Amino acid sequence: MMTAMPHVSRNDTLFERAKKLIPGGVNSPVRAFKAVGGTPRFVQRAHGAYFWDADGKRYIDYIGSWGPMILGHGHQGVIEAVQKAMMDGFSFGAPTEREVELAEEIVKLVPSIEMVRLVSSGTEAAMSALRLARGATGRSKIIKFEGCYHGHTDALLVKAGSGLATFGNPTSAGVPPEAVQHTLVLEYNNIAQLEECFALHGKDLACLMMEPICGNMNFVRSTVPFMTRCRELCTQYGALLIFDEVMTGFRVALGGAQSLYAKLIPGFKPDMTALGKVIGGGMPLAAFGGSKAVMEMLAPIGAVYQAGTLSGNPVATACGLATLREVQKPGFYEALGERTRSLVTGLTAAASKAGTSFCGDSQGGMFGFFLLDRLPQNYAAVMTTDSPAFNRFFHAMLDSGVYYAPALYEAGFVSAAHTPADIDETVDAAARFFAGR
Numbered sequence: 001m002m003t004a005m006p007h008v009s010r011n012d013t014l015f016e017r018a019k020k021l022i023p024g025g026v027n028s029p030v031r032a033f034k035a036v037g038g039t040p041r042f043v044q045r046a047h048g049a050y051f052w053d054a055d056g057k058r059y060i061d062y063i064g065s066w067g068p069m070i071l072g073h074g075h076q077g078v079i080e081a082v083q084k085a086m087m088d089g090f091s092f093g094a095p096t097e098r099e100v101e102l103a104e105e106i107v108k109l110v111p112s113i114e115m116v117r118l119v120s121s122g123t124e125a126a127m128s129a130l131r132l133a134r135g136a137t138g139r140s141k142i143i144k145f146e147g148c149y150h151g152h153t154d155a156l157l158v159k160a161g162s163g164l165a166t167f168g169n170p171t172s173a174g175v176p177p178e179a180v181q182h183t184l185v186l187e188y189n190n191i192a193q194l195e196e197c198f199a200l201h202g203k204d205l206a207c208l209m210m211e212p213i214c215g216n217m218n219f220v221r222s223t224v225p226f227m228t229r230c231r232e233l234c235t236q237y238g239a240l241l242i243f244d245e246v247m248t249g250f251r252v253a254l255g256g257a258q259s260l261y262a263k264l265i266p267g268f269k270p271d272m273t274a275l276g277k278v279i280g281g282g283m284p285l286a287a288f289g290g291s292k293a294v295m296e297m298l299a300p301i302g303a304v305y306q307a308g309t310l311s312g313n314p315v316a317t318a319c320g321l322a323t324l325r326e327v328q329k330p331g332f333y334e335a336l337g338e339r340t341r342s343l344v345t346g347l348t349a350a351a352s353k354a355g356t357s358f359c360g361d362s363q364g365g366m367f368g369f370f371l372l373d374r375l376p377q378n379y380a381a382v383m384t385t386d387s388p389a390f391n392r393f394f395h396a397m398l399d400s401g402v403y404y405a406p407a408l409y410e411a412g413f414v415s416a417a418h419t420p421a422d423i424d425e426t427v428d429a430a431a432r433f434f435a436g437r
């Protein structure tokens with residue numbers, strides 16, 4: 001009798017090969033599935049709302065490259081713009097018209113930004129905004145919040161909320177204590193702590209950097225009273241309020257999260273903004289911007305140095321511009337927001353039917369869900385999630401062909417290419433899991 005050949009997964013084979021040469025087998029840590037266990041899926045190709053792994057299995061993709069793919073994969077208009085740009089050259093290290101066009105789009109769509117500089121990653125955007133804030137104010141101290149991620153710059157790579165008025169502990173080895181000695185880490189949505197910190201350090205603060213809707217602790221909104229105090233205290237003490245909208249920019253609304261808070265808080269705007277992800281449409285492109293007065297402190301006009309060989313890359317700007325043109329079509333965010341809400345509502349109903357603790361929230365094409373009874377307001381509350389339960393959920397969904405972020409502290413993303421049928425398929429898979437089938 002013939003025995004069947006044991007099935008060897010190409011994902012497994014590739015992961016073994018990768019681990020020999022690339023630390024952990026990946027070029028960015030969360031891809032390694034370390035938190036949830038198992039083998040990362042090596043993506044072979046993607047189209048619309050789906051990607052196919054190295055074994056040819058199809059997944060409904062709720063990561064979308066961690067946010068950039070708001071139109072879905074392989075959007076025809078974007079592909080054509082990129083192909084056309086490529087034919088004219090990949091990189092010049094000299095100015096191009098498309099950089100001006102992209103700057104014009106950004107300034108038009110984000111009212112707090114009068115001038116903008118393009119960079120290649122969100123890390124660079126946040127790092128450069130931080131340096132500029134320090135240069136502009138002549139101050140060193142900064143506030144960041146526990147659970148907010150601003151890229152892997154030394155000074156911002158601090159998580160541990162040792163609380164008020166204590167200096168941060170670095171999250172990563174290799175960050176000298178001196179690099180984070182000016183970083184004050186506070187609890188998100190904690191007004192009392194914020195006020196106390198400003199009372200103690202306000203006159204030494206260069207900036208407060210925050211994710212207005214935090215997608216790096218899954219999905220946690222700043223409350224309106226908290227955001228109001230952040231703005232008031234920064235103004236009172238002359239510190240710059242920096243919105244890190246690398247994730248939320250053009251993702252939660254056309255004008256980013258700041259456009260939503262501006263509707264709730266009269267006259268509200270941040271002093272500086274970091275953008276990334278969606279503005280590159282999947283290419284390495286990010287930006288930071290603010291008032292003309294602050295931005296003109298950058299070299300070559302001003303004394304704050306910042307540069308990049310590939311900054312404003314002509315292929316990336318073509319991709320970003322084509323993406324931004326699509327999201328400005330009438331009704332884009334309304335439709336995307338409705339689709340995303342239907343996912344969260346569907347999952348919540350399925351969990352509720354099975355008596356599972358579950359709650360979720362969404363804005364535009366970004367969502368989060370928690371195996372908790374109510375929405376958390378800060379990092380400590382997010383961390384009360386039962387992580388083995390999350391991991392079981394993650395793997396059940398993965399087996400069903402639904403690809404969520406492989407960690408419970410990551411937001412999810414719906415694209416314009418996700419159909420009601422994709423949402424139904426996802427909710428059905430979740431319902432089967434919750435019901436223990």
Ligand SMILES: *Cc1c(COP(=O)(O)O)cnc(C)c1O
Pocket residue numbers: 120121122123124126149150151152211215216244245246247276277286
């Ligand atoms: C992704 C992200 C970054 C870092 O961007 P990279 O392009 O990965 O360097 C910074 N801030 C926020 C809020 C992000 O979500």
